[in-house]
Amino acid sequence: MTGNNRKNVIVFLTDQQRADTLGVAGCKLNLTPHMDRLARGGTYFRAAVTPQPVCGPARSCLQTGQYATTTGVWRNGPGLREESPQMAREFAQAGYRTGYIGKWHLSENTGEGPVPEHNRSGYQDWLAANCIELTSGPNSLRLWNNDGSCLELPGYRSDAVIDAAIRYVHERSLTPDVPFFLFISLLEPHHQNTDDSYPAPRGMENQYRDTVPPPDLQALGGSTARDWAGYCAMIKRLDDGLGRLVDAVESLNLGGNTMMAFASDHGCHFKTRNSEYKRSPHEASVRVPLVLWGPGWNGGGQHDVPASLVDLAPSLLDSAGLSIPDSVQGVSLLPVTKGEQDHLPSESFIQFGDGFLPPGRALRNSRWKYAVTATEEHTGVASAPAYQETHLFDLRTDPHELSNLVGSAAHQAVRDELRERLLKRMAEIGEPATEIESATADSASTQRTINYPGED
Helix, strand or coil, X not given: CCHHHCCEEEEEEECCCCHHHXXXXXXXXXXXXXXXXXXXXXXXXXXXXXXXXXXXXXXXXXXXXXXXXXXXXXXXXXXXXXXXXXXXXXXXXXXXXXXXXXXXXXXXXXXXXXXXXXXXXXXXXEEEECCHHHHCECCEEEEEECCCXXXXXXXXXXXXXXXXXXXXXXXXXXXXXXXXXXXXXXXXXXXXXXXXXXXXCCCHHHHHCCCCCCHHHHHHCCCHHHHHHHHHHHHHHHHXXXXXXXXXXXXXXXXXXXXXXXXXXXXXXXXXXXCCCCCCCCHHHHECCEEEECCCCCCCEXXXXXXXXXXXXXXXXXXXXXXXXXXXXXXXXXXXXXXXCCCCCCCEEEEEEECCEEXXXXXXXXXXXXXXXXXXXXXXXXCCCEEXXXXXXXXXXXXXXXXXXXXXXXXXXXXXXXXXXXXXXXXXXXXXXXXXXXXXXXXHHHCCCCCCCCCC
């Protein structure tokens, strides 16, 4: 495809948004009417997961289509390797104008100041910060442009990012013969790191004070009572912004030639599974919303196939008619819209762990969640020579993962099968050979609680 026959592409990425906050996923709070509309009209992957429930690693998978141990960004801090396939460069080489707006979190420069050009993965137009949560407040957004100049944008933070995105889309509409690829990365509904809060637009959280949280949070508590209302309000404001963005695309007559992807990098368990918000193999951490809408995706239906954020880059390249680099480890989800699923794996593969805790690995299929974790001596490494079985959940009877079956003798055969499948998946993506120690009867009651720097 050439010229104005090419499809524009917009990615709308939120941060730390649970999959079950969408109306189409069963949420009754009407937080996401615009996201729901896109999900119902486009293609919605109901069982989508993140390949790594931490900000930087998840983003490395999004930008490359590779797993975090392959990208080298298995923890927050490193930048992407030069040799990694990088989505923006693929689009740019095909004649697209590429732009990035918002949170990056893929540069070795994690403090104050601009992201160096060599860490921008080939995005041509740039308005971003590496760690927005450390360099701005909810009403004081600071981003750095192509030249490294700091811009202070007015308004609530997610509104300001979306306003900038709308301006960019309008600018690109003036040159319709040059297709564009725009990646919008919001911080919300991630907590504000500087004070561990969920700062909604002023007063907006009050309408969610008496709402009922999901069953896992009802049962386990954590920081839910303090944070749930603000979290909901942040999501509602994000959805309002998505609606404004879609309105702008359609008002500029770009709707028929623009495809959009909506996703989040990981979920949020509100300090119920460890002493912070993610970094665990539980559904609350790893399940994410994933919706694609527009040409090629409209009318694609709702699917429970094992989809992952590692599949987003190849899916977007495929639906734009571009080649997928051989080193990409994810698969295109586009054939699913035509009922083709044979190319998909039978389960989702998840890596967890980072510099604060030992590495872990997990499999998720339509029935089971199985996870293994290395011992404390392997804290701070990407992979370990041995793991121990630590989690087994029956997602059909226990969708909120309140009963860990990993030590159950009655489930030995299930663990044996999943152990072999997990070892196979690890080998397929190039992880070093390892062993998995079988769980004992008391394994479920001896799981470690991880305390993170700066957390009580």
